[in-house]
Amino acid sequence: MELVNESYALSNGVDPLELCQKYDCPLYVYDTAIMKRQYEKLTNAFKVKHLKINYACKALTNINVLRYFKQLGAGLDTVSVQEVQVGLKAGFAPEDIIYTPNCVSLEEIEQALSFGVKINIDNLSILEQFGHAHPDVPICIRVNPHIMAGGSSKISVGHIDSKFGISVHQLPHVVRLVEALGLNVEGLHMHTGSDIYDAGVFLQGAEILFNAAEHFKNLEYIDFGSGFKVPYKQNDIQTDIEDLGEKLSKRFNDFCESYGRDITLMFEPGKFLVSEAGYFLVNVNVVKQTTSMVIAGVDSGLNHLIRPMFYNSYHQIINVSNPVAKPRIYTVVGYICETDTFGANRQISEIREGDVLAFYNAGAYCFSMASNYNSRYRPAEVLVHEGKDYLIRERETIQDILRGQVEVNIFDTAVVK
Numbered sequence: 001m002e003l004v005n006e007s008y009a010l011s012n013g014v015d016p017l018e019l020c021q022k023y024d025c026p027l028y029v030y031d032t033a034i035m036k037r038q039y040e041k042l043t044n045a046f047k048v049k050h051l052k053i054n055y056a057c058k059a060l061t062n063i064n065v066l067r068y069f070k071q072l073g074a075g076l077d078t079v080s081v082q083e084v085q086v087g088l089k090a091g092f093a094p095e096d097i098i099y100t101p102n103c104v105s106l107e108e109i110e111q112a113l114s115f116g117v118k119i120n121i122d123n124l125s126i127l128e129q130f131g132h133a134h135p136d137v138p139i140c141i142r143v144n145p146h147i148m149a150g151g152s153s154k155i156s157v158g159h160i161d162s163k164f165g166i167s168v169h170q171l172p173h174v175v176r177l178v179e180a181l182g183l184n185v186e187g188l189h190m191h192t193g194s195d196i197y198d199a200g201v202f203l204q205g206a207e208i209l210f211n212a213a214e215h216f217k218n219l220e221y222i223d224f225g226s227g228f229k230v231p232y233k234q235n236d237i238q239t240d241i242e243d244l245g246e247k248l249s250k251r252f253n254d255f256c257e258s259y260g261r262d263i264t265l266m267f268e269p270g271k272f273l274v275s276e277a278g279y280f281l282v283n284v285n286v287v288k289q290t291t292s293m294v295i296a297g298v299d300s301g302l303n304h305l306i307r308p309m310f311y312n313s314y315h316q317i318i319n320v321s322n323p324v325a326k327p328r329i330y331t332v333v334g335y336i337c338e339t340d341t342f343g344a345n346r347q348i349s350e351i352r353e354g355d356v357l358a359f360y361n362a363g364a365y366c367f368s369m370a371s372n373y374n375s376r377y378r379p380a381e382v383l384v385h386e387g388k389d390y391l392i393r394e395r396e397t398i399q400d401i402l403r404g405q406v407e408v409n410i411f412d413t414a415v416v417k
């Protein structure tokens, strides 16, 4: 059985219920065919001499997913030195990894430098300190273009008061430091937020970077970040990649001509590459009537998928056990001792206790934001590739919950008072 319509079907008709039987629920399932479709959508849309797509691995950090993107030809975008280490373990060459941290210590940046990855500098203080210590290391500068865009204020990171990047208004200060310290700026970068569907926002940001580029003669690349919007339901609005590709490619090629060199156009998408590739499968524990609604309580919660509670994000929910029954209205909730509502007032094919529900768009920022809250195990992960399924993360056990806890044995727990 396939998950509703074609665009959401697991590749080669892999049956989600069979996966649940084999691996148990709750279960994250990722389909490489959709990752590939998305990757190729990008690489086909941009007609420039040098294009590099760096997968923003914080979206989904399983090492097998990283390896798959490496096989497709992607580089890697990392935001912590630990992600750098995971990327190296996955087999990425250091020069194919860009490290874009925010508000981290100079020590951590130097640790990333010791791994040989590309360093993206996000504030003036670090620019000055890093530049003093390592004047010969080529760097990338993260520019904040002050564009207000994105799905919500929590995921818009390019606005005037954002903590990310160096304000474009501080460019004269950057130039002064670069000249005084004799630094080599090899890249310019922006990342204005997530869920941006308007190509105009990217183009507006691009013009700001093209202007900034005039101050730096040794650029090898310009990185336009990410934030592409993906559909969360049928006929949902999404970034028109073809339209953006056509417009930005033309503008970029013109820029290269005036700059005098063909430099690399970079993007670093996370959500766009993996959001739709993931499904989250859960079991229904209880169907319960309150005075005003019917609740379906599942064996998961905000510990496994926090986006609906954290960002108000929408994940389509379907009943894969009973797909063609009469639809009824449900509120789907988790089992955590908090209010963890996945979706309110959803029209879902009649739910019985024991049914398996599937959440869509569960590839990006779902498992990677999962926790052990309530001492619950994080889910297992399965990769579906060319019609075969592979376990890529084991279900946790009580040992995982206790690991790292140090028992000091100073309390007499045998005493009963």
Ligand SMILES: *Cc1c(COP(=O)(O)O)cnc(C)c1O
Pocket (backbone or CB within 6 Å): 056, 058, 059, 077, 079, 100, 191, 193, 194, 195, 225, 226, 227, 228, 268, 269, 270, 271, 272, 364
């Ligand atoms: C998170 C992040 C991305 C990816 O954003 P998406 O919305 O998932 O595409 C890209 N670049 C940087 C610097 C990020 O922090």
